[in-house]
Amino acid sequence: MRDADSFDEFYRDTSARMLRYGYALTGDLAEAQDVVQEAYTRAWRHWRKLVAHPAPEGWLRLTVGRLATDRWRRLSGWRVAVRRAGPPEPAGPPSEEAVWLSTALRRLPAPVRRAVALHYLFDLPVAAIAAETGTPIGTVTSRLHRGRTELAAMLAPPRTPEVTDAEH
Amino acid sequence: MPNTEPSPDVERAFAALSSDTERGLLLSGPELRRQAVRRRSRRLAVTATAAAVLVAGGVGAGWAMSDDGGPDTGLPPAISGTGAASAPATTTPSLLPSPAPSSAPSSSMPPPPTSTRPTTRPPALPKSIPGRALLSDSDAGLSDVARVEDPFEQLDFCSKAKFPSEAQVGVRATVRMFYRGPKSGAGSVPDDTVYNTVTVYRGDGAVNYLSELRRAVEACPSGKVGDAEAQFDSLGSLGVGVGEESVLIDRSYESRDGEGEPLDNGSRNHTYIAAIRIGDAVTLVDGQGYEGWGAARPDFEKQLAGRAAARLEDWRG
Numbered sequence: 089m090r091d092a093d094s095f096d097e098f099y100r101d102t103s104a105r106m107l108r109y110g111y112a113l114t115g116d117l118a119e120a121q122d123v124v125q126e127a128y129t130r131a132w133r134h135w136r137k138l139v140a141h142p143a144p145e146g147w148l149r150l151t152v153g154r155l156a157t158d159r160w161r162r163l164s165g166w167r168v169a170v171r172r173a174g175p176p177e178p179a180g181p182p183s184e185e186a187v188w189l190s191t192a193l194r195r196l197p198a199p200v201r202r203a204v205a206l207h208y209l210f211d212l213p214v215a216a217i218a219a220e221t222g223t224p225i226g227t228v229t230s231r232l233h234r235g236r237t238e239l240a241a242m243l244a245p246p247r248t249p250e251v252t253d254a255e256h
Numbered sequence: 257m258p259n260t261e262p263s264p265d266v267e268r269a270f271a272a273l274s275s276d277t278e279r280g281l282l283l284s285g286p287e288l289r290r291q292a293v294r295r296r297s298r299r300l301a302v303t304a305t306a307a308a309v310l311v312a313g314g315v316g317a318g319w320a321m322s323d324d325g326g327p328d329t330g331l332p333p334a335i336s337g338t339g340a341a342s343a344p345a346t347t348t349p350s351l352l353p354s355p356a357p358s359s360a361p362s363s364s365m366p367p368p369p370t371s372t373r374p375t376t377r378p379p380a381l382p383k384s385i386p387g388r389a390l391l392s393d394s395d396a397g398l399s400d401v402a403r404v405e406d407p408f409e410q411l412d413f414c415s416k417a418k419f420p421s422e423a424q425v426g427v428r429a430t431v432r433m434f435y436r437g438p439k440s441g442a443g444s445v446p447d448d449t450v451y452n453t454v455t456v457y458r459g460d461g462a463v464n465y466l467s468e469l470r471r472a473v474e475a476c477p478s479g480k481v482g483d484a485e486a487q488f489d490s491l492g493s494l495g496v497g498v499g500e501e502s503v504l505i506d507r508s509y510e511s512r513d514g515e516g517e518p519l520d521n522g523s524r525n526h527t528y529i530a531a532i533r534i535g536d537a538v539t540l541v542d543g544q545g546y547e548g549w550g551a552a553r554p555d556f557e558k559q560l561a562g563r564a565a566a567r568l569e570d571w572r573g
Contacts, residue, residue, distance in 0.1 A: 096285035108277045112270075117280050125283060132289050154483060178279040186276035189269035208270040240263040 095135050099128055102145050105209060106152055112205040113156035113198075115190035117178040120156075127151040146220050149206070153221075157198050192242040196235055203228055204235035381456055385429035389539070389571040391452040395563050397436050397555075399446075404430040408453060411529065411542065413488060414479030417472035424461025426536075429454055434546070437555045448527075448551045451542040452564055456572070462536045469503045469531055484509050487524070494557060498565045499532035499539075504557070508550075525550030530561035532568060539568040 103124065110120030110127075127148055131138055138144050182190075193201050202221065206212045214232065218225045283291065393401045408428055410419050430453040434446035457465065473490045480486065491504040508524040528551055530541045541564045543551045 092286070092289060095289065099285040099288065103282055104277070107280050107282065108274050111273060111277050111280070117277065120277075121280050121282060125288065128288055129291065178281060180279050182279070183272055183276045185269055185272035189273050192269075204266075208267065209274065236263050236266055239266045239269070243265040243269055 091135055091139070094139055095132055098131075098139075098144060102148065103128065106145075106148055108209050109149060109205055110152050110156055111186075111190070112193055112209060113153060113201060115194045117182065121178065123152055123155045126155055143220075149210075149220065153202055157202075188243065189239075192239050195242065196238060199223070200231045200235045200238075203231040204239065207232055381426040381458065383427070385427060385454045385456070386571060389454045389537075389567055390429060390431045391433060391450070391541075391560070391564050391567065392431075393433075395559070397438070397440075397559055398433045398450075399436070399442075401431050401433040404432050404451070408455075411469075411472070411540075412479060412481045412486075413472040414476035416475035417468075417479075419465065419468050419472075421457065421461045421464040421468055424458045424464065426456045426458045426461075428456070435543070435551075435555075435560060437552055437559070446546045447549070448543045448556070448560070449546050450560055451540075451544065452560075453540040453542070454537060454568060455540070456537045458536075462533050462538050463501075465538055466501055466503050466531055466533050469505070469529075473505055481507070481509075491528075491553075494530060494532065494561055494565070498562065499534050499568070502530065502532040502561075502565070504561070505529040506553075526553065527551050528553060528556040528561075530556070530564070532561065532565040534565075534568050534573050537568055537572040539564045 106127070107117075107120055107124050110124045111117050114120050114123060130151060131144070131148055138147055141147055193204070196204070199221075203217055203223075206217045206220070212220070214225055214228050217223070217232075218228045221228070223231075282288075391398055391401065393399060408430060410422065411417075430451055432449065432451045435448040435450050436442070436444060437447045440447055455462075455465070470490065473488045476488055478485060478487045487508050489506040489508070491506050494502040494504050505528065506526055507529060508526045511519045511521070511523040511525050525545065527545045528541075528543045532539050532541075541556075541561045543556050543560060545551055
């Protein structure tokens with residue numbers, strides 16, 4: 089039971105932020121639930137190895153990232169099955185601002201989206217993101233800059249036309 | 257943010273997303289472990305009876321479909337209290353527009369008369385792909401057929417594979433489904449996950465696409481599909497009478513055990529891709545296997561590719 093207890097504790101401590109990460113990557117909370125559940129299922133299967141891993145949460149993030157990025161090609165069968173027999177849909181409709189960010193994130197290339205999500209949701213420094221994603225530091229810096237710039241532009245409120253423009 | 261300027265709008269949006277995540281539901285830890293064991297048991301049982309091998313880069317088994325058809329216990333709300341702070345309740349001006357639909361803009365011209373072949377004189381593009389042109393639940397062995405709304409993703413081969421015919425796509429639709437072969441019961445684990453895409457091209461795009469597929473297999477004896485290393489082999493065509501021309505491709509992966517580790521015995525799992533052209537239209541059948549399992553070529557050819565060709569023939573022939 090020691091394995092089960094340690095796994096349950098890990099799950100309890102990390103699953104909420106992992107779900108946020110899945111939500112940011114997939115743009116859909118129901119899909120995020122499925123991806124995160126699948127990632128933890130795999131974690132439990134490998135728990136004896138994983139518990140000795142220096143960064144088990146990093147392993148989880150990597151798995152969630154892979155499943156989310158390639159979810160239709162690799163999980164299509166599981167996805168349909170889980171819709172039929174798995175967890176219910178998320179409670180209530182999404183907030184307007186969450187939908188807005190999800191839509192904006194979907195417009196970013198997957199590596200950029202992932203870097204931005206790792207920074208904003210886990211507060212990971214550039215070097216840690218680079219190590220976790222196997223990407224050069226310069227590339228991560230560039231992705232973060234691009235992601236922040238593009239998101240800021242997409243999230244900025246539309247400008248009201250100036251009076252001089254309206255008169256023409 | 258390191259090496260970048262802070263952005264209050266972005267930070268606020270992520271806080272809102274974090275707050276919104278509290279709507280999500282996850283299994284409790286003990287229930288998740290029980291599900292994992294059930295799935296493993298199911299997979300092992302299937303392994304023993306199906307005489308098949310496993311594949312696909314560590315991808316795990318599917319969600320266990322419990323005997324009573326549903327989850328056993330209630331699902332508590334996602335645990336919160338760690339990670340990013342809850343979102344401040346801020347307002348936003350409006351939603352961004354939805355992503356573009358997956359199908360290309362359609363023509364306003366009426367569909368062509370069915371008595372003429374479009375090869376020499378292409379008809380106008382149809383407004384959309386009708387359901388009857390695609391594989392459906394009424395076809396033998398198929399279930400859970402659903403339209404795919406995401407944009408079409410071209411088949412993965414390798415970087416040498418090019419598909420300039422994409423510029424000639426007129427209208428397109430995709431459905432995905434499960435397939436169970438004649439030896440599998442209705443409630444059994446599926447034998448294949450299948451994507452069927454029907455595309456009507458402008459000009460000679462349909463002819464070009466099949467040529468591009470043949471070239472892709474020649475240029476890419478191996479490549480990556482997701483994270484998995486795949487090998488590609490041409491199996492020629494589907495035979496005389498199946499469309500005006502066709503391509504059949506074998507896509508195989510190194511066999512792996514239930515934990516995703518290579519079996520190292522030289523065995524491979526095979527999945528199949530078929531493209532059938534009738535005039536200016538192509539029906540593409542992409543069998544991706546189920547949860548890392550391979551597929552049976554005779555079933556794929558006859559029940560999937562053959563049926564898809566017949567449906568396209570009925571509509572566009």
